[in-house]
Structures are given as C-alpha cells and as structure tokens.
Amino acid sequence: MAAHDAVEVILAKRDQHELTDSQIDWVIDAYTRGEVADEQMSALAMAILLNGMNRSEISRWTAAMIASGERMDFSTLSRPTADKHSTGGVGDKITLPLAPLVAACGVAVPQLSGRGLGHTGGTLDKLESIPGWRAALSNEEMFTILEDVGAVICAAGDGLAPADKKLYALRDVTGTVEAIPLIASSIMSKKIAEGTGALVLDVKVGSGAFMKDLTTARELAETMVALGTDAGVRTVALLTDMATPLGRTAGNAVEVQESVDVLAGGGPTDVVELTLALAREMLAGAGRGDVDPADKLADGSAMDAWKAMIRAQGGDPDAALPQAKESHVVTAPTSGTLTRLDAMAVGMAAWRLGAGRARKEDPVQAGAGVVWHARPGDAVTEGEPLFTLLTDEPERFDRALASLEGGYDITDGAEFTPGDIVLDRIGG
Ligand code: URA
Numbered sequence: 001m002a003a004h005d006a007v008e009v010i011l012a013k014r015d016q017h018e019l020t021d022s023q024i025d026w027v028i029d030a031y032t033r034g035e036v037a038d039e040q041m042s043a044l045a046m047a048i049l050l051n052g053m054n055r056s057e058i059s060r061w062t063a064a065m066i067a068s069g070e071r072m073d074f075s076t077l078s079r080p081t082a083d084k085h086s087t088g089g090v091g092d093k094i095t096l097p098l099a100p101l102v103a104a105c106g107v108a109v110p111q112l113s114g115r116g117l118g119h120t121g122g123t124l125d126k127l128e129s130i131p132g133w134r135a136a137l138s139n140e141e142m143f144t145i146l147e148d149v150g151a152v153i154c155a156a157g158d159g160l161a162p163a164d165k166k167l168y169a170l171r172d173v174t175g176t177v178e179a180i181p182l183i184a185s186s187i188m189s190k191k192i193a194e195g196t197g198a199l200v201l202d203v204k205v206g207s208g209a210f211m212k213d214l215t216t217a218r219e220l221a222e223t224m225v226a227l228g229t230d231a232g233v234r235t236v237a238l239l240t241d242m243a244t245p246l247g248r249t250a251g252n253a254v255e256v257q258e259s260v261d262v263l264a265g266g267g268p269t270d271v272v273e274l275t276l277a278l279a280r281e282m283l284a285g286a287g288r289g290d291v292d293p294a295d296k297l298a299d300g301s302a303m304d305a306w307k308a309m310i311r312a313q314g315g316d317p318d319a320a321l322p323q324a325k326e327s328h329v330v331t332a333p334t335s336g337t338l339t340r341l342d343a344m345a346v347g348m349a350a351w352r353l354g355a356g357r358a359r360k361e362d363p364v365q366a367g368a369g370v371v372w373h374a375r376p377g378d379a380v381t382e383g384e385p386l387f388t389l390l391t392d393e394p395e396r397f398d399r400a401l402a403s404l405e406g407g408y409d410i411t412d413g414a415e416f417t418p419g420d421i422v423l424d425r426i427g428g
Helices: 006-014 021-032 038-051 055-067 095-104 123-127 139-148 162-172 180-194 214-230 253-263 269-285 293-298 301-312 343-355 394-404
Strands: 082-086 109-113 151-155 198-205 234-241 249-251 326-331 336-341 369-372 385-391 408-411 422-427
Touching: 006 021, 006 038, 021 038, 021 055, 021 162, 038 162, 038 180, 055 162, 055 180, 055 214, 082 095, 082 109, 082 180, 082 269, 095 109, 095 123, 095 151, 095 253, 095 269, 095 293, 095 301, 109 123, 109 139, 109 180, 123 151, 123 253, 139 151, 139 301, 151 301, 162 180, 180 214, 198 214, 198 269, 214 234, 214 422, 234 269, 249 253, 249 343, 253 269, 253 301, 253 369, 269 293, 293 301, 326 394, 336 343, 343 369, 343 385, 343 394, 385 394
Parallel strands: 082 198, 109 151, 198 234
Antiparallel strands: 234 422, 249 369, 326 385, 336 408, 369 385
C-alpha cells in the first residue's frame, strides 16, 4: 500500500480536493492500526463534514472500511438472504416482527443489530428483556440458526468493519456524526460486509430521526442505495415518517410485547403496515415477490418463526416479560382530537425513564418506557389516560414529564387525517 501521511490527507480535504483511492485506502488502514491518531482522524472527519465527498470517494471509503475486517458469506445457505436497516426512530420495533415474518416466507434474514444510544432505542436492548435471550453469537451459530430457523438477530462481532467501530465512536464525540458521506459509508460498510444478498433501508424522516427533512433524507437514501448497488447488493430505500412515534409504545419489554401482538395478528395498524411494506420489499429483492407476507401473519407461521428464533438464542418466548416497578398516568387536559404527537418528546421521555442510555456502558431498564393511549387522529376525553410512564426509579418521572410538555396537541372539533407512513421509495 502506498504510504501517505495524515497531514497531507487532511490538507487535501481541507482545501476541497478529491481524495485519491490510495489516500483513502491508506488513511483507513493506518487509522485502524493506530498509526493515524484520533486527533488527526477528527480533523479529517470535520473536513469531510464541511467539504463533502463525491460518489467515487464515498464508494472507495466504504470499500476501505469493509476491507478493514472480515466479510461474511451466506451464499451456501439453502435460501436467499435479505436484510433491513433502519436509521433509527422512536418506537421502532419493526425488526422484531419483520425478521421472523420474512423467514416464514422462505427468505433468510441475517440481522446484525445495535444497542440504543440517546433517544432512539436499540433492537438488542429490546430483545434482552426476554428472559435468557443472548445477543452474542459466533459466526457458526449464526449460520446454523439461519439454516434451521431462517432468521437471526444478533450483535455484530468485533471482526466486522473495525474501522467503522473506531471512527463512529470518534465521530460521536467530535460533532461529526451528521455528515452524509460518513453516515452512508458507516451503515453500508457493515451491511455489505455482513454479506446479505438484498437490503432494504428504512430511512426515517422527522423530529424523532437523524434526518429532520425530506431533502436530506433523500440524499442519504440515494447515497446508500448507490453504494449497495455498486457492491452488488440489491438495495432499495423507503423514506418513512418519524415525526410521530411508531405504534403505541417506546421502551424495551413494552416494544417486545407490541411486536408479539403484531405476530399474533393484532397490534397497532401503523406497525403492521410498515412491517408488511418492508417485508414486501425484502421478498422482492430476494426474488420471492410472489409470496404475500400478510398470509404468514394471518396463518401463525410468522409467530412460529419468532418463537423458534428466540429459543435458538437461549430465550423463552413464553416467559412473562419484566415489568417496571412504578407507573405514572398522564391524563388528557382537554377533550378533542389528538392532532400531533412528537416523536422526539416521546423518545426523550422513554430515555429519561431509563429505557435508553446516555453513555455506551450504561445499563438500560427492561421495564421502563412510555405507552401512549391515543395516536394522531384519535378522539381523547378530558381526564382519561393519555400516557403511562414506566420506570423502576420514580425520581425519573419529573424529567420525563418535562420532556412530554409541548409534545402533543389536542384540538377541539378538528378534522384530522394522519399522513402516510411511507413517504417515498428510492432505487429498485
Ligand atoms: N448508524 C451507523 O451505523 N452509522 C452512522 O454513522 C449513523 C447511524
């Protein structure tokens, strides 16, 4: 590999030049090995945030991050593979019903998930509220479960895109998370290294998401779809609403329960709608567009796949879920129609109740969270429950209540039709 030095690469991006392939390969490799210092990589990340990267730079940057670690290969599985990635939102439990549903349709789902940070929840934190369930699997265990059950949701091993692990932690503390080239390459390096055949991206838009407006969300989606397509992964993106939280719960055990309700044929209509929309995209990408996932929800086979998936990872799908020790009900201050429920306000409340973490090493409470008893468009009655707050530590209620203040509107006599969940589709 050609030798460069960190200052040369930083100066090039600072002065708005295109980085060469050789500069990119070198800087990612040298950073992973510890030869480029954190302060140098921080300066480069900031220069990228300010000056951007073109498509060929982003593509090379992603390839270099993939090359920093191992690549998984599921091509010898007896079924095609498809995966989904969400950019993160409030009440976003969709992976939980989606993975077993798609497995029940004959497509394997190798889902490597993360933990929550800040106001958005993490899939692994949610699943860990199921007694006995474990997130860490070896590559061999993952392969066996995929062959036997068809779906696995587990933590990414240390070997996958280690450059991204290091760089993401650095971006988190240097104000450089929000650069579209860095977000796109971070997400796609892990998904391409994971070896899925098809990929559906759920790019969230709105107050509870990374991307607050449709224009930036579309730019991120287009960048990621291009990266996936260039790497030979059939990739599409749905832009979906995250101004309102999904479903009726945000937390860990409460979101598992809501997912089980969906698998049992019930659950909130928006969760069912988005689960089916993403399942149809995954099946189409894997060449199984002829299967209707709604049938597999209705006939119980998605629920069977869920139970098998949980058991295969040590969990007891029939065990009672943990419950918070304390609860606090917020009642509606007036009667009318709920016309706004702000995803960020709900996400912050759930986080402050103990469902999420402020630092990577913090524990989360399995039972903590928020349940909302109405969704935008529903009639509410003064004095009736609007929210139930759940936590093991009642001293957390005040701060959670403060984050809900101003987070909803009730309008008397308003005609209100909630907007669509799927706002746009990119690729395919
Ligand atoms: N998720 C990731 O994995 N990386 C980012 O940069 C942002 C969200």
